[in-house]
Every structure is written in structure tokens, then in C-alpha cells.
Amino acid sequence: MRTEGHDLRHHGDAEVRDDGSALVDLAVNVRADTPPGWLRERIADSLTGLAAYPDGRDARAAVARRHGLPVERVLLTAGAAEAFVLLARALKVRRPVVVHPQFTEPEAALRDAGHTVDRVLLRARDGFRLDPAAVPEDADLVVIGNPTNPTSVLHPAASIARLARPGRTLVVDEAFMDAVPDEREALAGRTDVPGLVVLRSLTKTWGLAGLRIGYVLAAPETIAELEQAQPLWPVSTPALAAAEACVSPRALAEAAHAAHRVAADRAHLVAGLEEFASDGLRVASPAEGPFVLVRLPRAAAVRRHLRTLGFAVRRGDTFPGLDEEWLRLAVRDRVTVNSFLQALDRALTLARHSDGGPAAR
Known part of the structure; x- marks a missing residue:
């Protein structure tokens, strides 16, 4: 789906699939070396129950306990992507607004459901920071990511909560929140924000993109509307086993440790990238997610040269608000x-030579 030149259905996996060579993947935001062995075992053990229809009650209760909520406020989904489709199809909205740059699937799902979608574009010169006043007052559905993909901005929870209004559904995509140390600025588990819907994914931190598992946290009446729009047995038995395992105390402790490790590795990456400032490279900062956004001249050429050197990175021009x-x-x-x-370093040199620019640094 293309709107105004942006391919809303282009995702990071397109950078690494259908390629004859083995590329080092810096394009997909799934934590490396996952799923861990203990999680694979839990999923494998669930295969003995495949003859029975999936029963999500235990997994739903486990997610509810993890966030201190009643089960009526939890809906398990086939990944966060299914949740976007359910929201687009089940909720009766007149003026949906998506805050960009962000994950493009929410807007694609809304458009597929026949909605006309307005955009609020956050600007690089403002650090891609949210100004709640920029969102139209009459928007009755607002979608924002936190931390936001691809900008890696972590918005203050208080700023996002200011978007809440009577009669408005406020959707916060927290797919990467468990990669933030202490999950600071999280809204998951909050019941004091009217119209709040929080989406969580278990595919990023745990390497389960192929299994499809996520969940929605919202008021019981919203959960009931979304559940009515779901097909029967939408989440498989192995995915339910994974959901229950990934919200266990052991898993939460492991995720917390991984979040601190990601923060240290991100700082190392950012420090290395800043060495290329003389080439015009700029890092969008401060980055708080398990990815960073960079701007540099000849980025398309650099990306192509990186592929020939064995590395895949995610192009940014498919995100509204970026080029x-x-x-x-x-x-x-x-x-x-x-x-x-x-x-x-080598790709930048090759890009300069292809442009007839000066020799290598």
C-alpha cells in the first residue's frame, strides 16, 4: 500500500529475505539469539496438545497478573499486527489520527478498513518529540508508538496521557517497551487514562515473529468489542504457551537484564556512528529503543553498498515524515x-566515489 510515495507495507524483513547471500541483519528489530533454549522447550512441549482446540484462559490470566489487571482488560492476539486490524475494523471512529513517523501498519489497517486517516508529523528539528497540542481536538482515535519505531524516541507517559479525551480512543503501541530499562514511561497497567488502549508484542524481545503473539490492554468494553471481531481460536496453542512463559517471573527478569544490555550496546553503536559526523551522518537522539535512526547524505547508495559488504539495514523513506x-x-x-x-566506513567511501566526491577519509 502506497500513500504519498510511502510504502506502508514495507517492513524490515524485506531487507533480508529473498536474497541469495547471507546478510548480517541490522534491519529487523528482533533481539538476536532468540528465542532462548528454555522458551523453545516450552513451545515444543505444547505440541503434544495440538489435537485440542486452543484454550487461552491460562495465558490470558498470566498476562493479566503481569500487569496487575483483571482478565477482562486483556485480549490475546496473533501479534500486535492483528490488534491493529481489530481496532480498525471493530471501533466506530470518524477521524482517526496517526502520529508519524511510526510503525506504518496501524495506518495501513485503518485505510484497508475504509477510514480516511489524518497524520500528525513530528519533526527532526524537534527531536521527533510529541506536542500533544498538535493532535486535532476532534480526533476520536489517536495512535502513537512508545518508544517509537523508527525514531527510537521514548515519549514521557504524562505527555501521551495528555492526549486522552472523553470519547477518544488513545492507542499506544508499546511493542518495544520491554527493551527499555525499568519500562519507564510505560502506560501498560494504567486504568486511570480514559480511552487508553495499550498494545504489547512478545515477538521482538523473545524472537517469536514467526509464532505471532501479542496482546491488548484496555477497558473491558473495548476488549469485548475487539474480541467480537476476532475469528475463533485466533491464537495457536504454541503461541499461548509462549505468552504464558514470556510473562513469568523468570522471563521478566531475563528481559530486564536484556534491556540493560541493549542500552549498553546501543550506546556503543551511537558512539561509533558519531565518528562519521564529518560525513554528514547524524543520529536522532536520545535513542531509547533497540534501534537507532540516522540521517546521512546518499543514504540510499550507502545502503546498497552495505548490502554488497554483507549488511542489511532498514530504509527510512517508507515511513511518513522521513525521506x-x-x-x-x-x-x-x-x-x-x-x-x-x-x-x-567502506560504504561511505564507495558512495562518495560513485558521486565523484573526494577520496576516503
């Missing part, structure tokens, strides 16, 4: 980052 000078880079371990930075 072809933007790239998104997933945070990886220091060894991988160091190799990537060497390749980036």
Missing part, C-alpha cells in the same frame, strides 16, 4: 557493531 536520507539500524552486540562500522 531517502534516513536509515534505521537495529542494535546488535559489540562484535557485530564493530564489523558494521567498518563496513559503513
Whole structure:
């Protein structure tokens, strides 16, 4: 789906699939070396129950306990992407607004459901920070990510809560919140914000993109509307087993540890990227997610050269509010980052030569 030149259905996996070579993946925001062995075992154990229809009661109760909520405020979904489709189809809205740049699937789902979607574009010169006053007062559905993909901005919870209004549904995509140390600025579990709908994904931190599991947290009446729009048995037995496992105390402790490790690895990546300031490279900062957004001249050429050098990164021009000078880079371990930075140095040199620019730094 293209709107105003933006391919809303382009995602990071397109950068690495259907390629004959083995690329080092900095395009997809799934944590490396996942799922862990203990989680794979839990999922494998669930296969003995495939003859029975899925029963999501235990997993739903586990998610509710994890956030201190009654089960009536929880809906399990086949990934956060299904939740966007349910919201677009089930809720009766007149003026939906999506705050961009952000994950494009919410807008695509709304358009597919026949809605006319308005955009609020956050600006690079403002650090892609939210100004609640920029959202039209008559918007009855507002969608925002936190931390936001691809900008890696972590908006203050208080700023997002200011978007709440009587008669408005406020959708906060927290797919990457468990990658933020202490999940600061999270709204999941809050019941004091009217119209709040929080989406969580278990695919990013736990490497379960192929299994499809996520959930919605909202008022019981909203959950009931979304549930009515779901097909029967929307979440498979293995995905339910994964959901229950991923909100266990052991998993939460592991995720918390991983969030601190990601923060350290991100700082290492950002420090390395800042060495290319003389090439015009700028990092959108402060980055708080498991990815960083960078702007640089000749970004499209640099991305192509990186592919020939064995690295895949995410193009930014498919996100409304960004153009072809933007790239998104997933945070990886220091060894991988160091190799990537060497390749980036070479790619920048090749891009300069192809433009007839000066020799290498």
C-alpha cells in the first residue's frame, strides 16, 4: 500500500529475505539469539496438545497478573499486527489520527478498513518529540508508538496521557517497551487514562515473529468489542504457551537484564556512528529503543553498498515524515557493531566515489 510515495507495507524483513547471500541483519528489530533454549522447550512441549482446540484462559490470566489487571482488560492476539486490524475494523471512529513517523501498519489497517486517516508529523528539528497540542481536538482515535519505531524516541507517559479525551480512543503501541530499562514511561497497567488502549508484542524481545503473539490492554468494553471481531481460536496453542512463559517471573527478569544490555550496546553503536559526523551522518537522539535512526547524505547508495559488504539495514523513506536520507539500524552486540562500522566506513567511501566526491577519509 502506497500513500504519498510511502510504502506502508514495507517492513524490515524485506531487507533480508529473498536474497541469495547471507546478510548480517541490522534491519529487523528482533533481539538476536532468540528465542532462548528454555522458551523453545516450552513451545515444543505444547505440541503434544495440538489435537485440542486452543484454550487461552491460562495465558490470558498470566498476562493479566503481569500487569496487575483483571482478565477482562486483556485480549490475546496473533501479534500486535492483528490488534491493529481489530481496532480498525471493530471501533466506530470518524477521524482517526496517526502520529508519524511510526510503525506504518496501524495506518495501513485503518485505510484497508475504509477510514480516511489524518497524520500528525513530528519533526527532526524537534527531536521527533510529541506536542500533544498538535493532535486535532476532534480526533476520536489517536495512535502513537512508545518508544517509537523508527525514531527510537521514548515519549514521557504524562505527555501521551495528555492526549486522552472523553470519547477518544488513545492507542499506544508499546511493542518495544520491554527493551527499555525499568519500562519507564510505560502506560501498560494504567486504568486511570480514559480511552487508553495499550498494545504489547512478545515477538521482538523473545524472537517469536514467526509464532505471532501479542496482546491488548484496555477497558473491558473495548476488549469485548475487539474480541467480537476476532475469528475463533485466533491464537495457536504454541503461541499461548509462549505468552504464558514470556510473562513469568523468570522471563521478566531475563528481559530486564536484556534491556540493560541493549542500552549498553546501543550506546556503543551511537558512539561509533558519531565518528562519521564529518560525513554528514547524524543520529536522532536520545535513542531509547533497540534501534537507532540516522540521517546521512546518499543514504540510499550507502545502503546498497552495505548490502554488497554483507549488511542489511532498514530504509527510512517508507515511513511518513522521513525521506531517502534516513536509515534505521537495529542494535546488535559489540562484535557485530564493530564489523558494521567498518563496513559503513567502506560504504561511505564507495558512495562518495560513485558521486565523484573526494577520496576516503
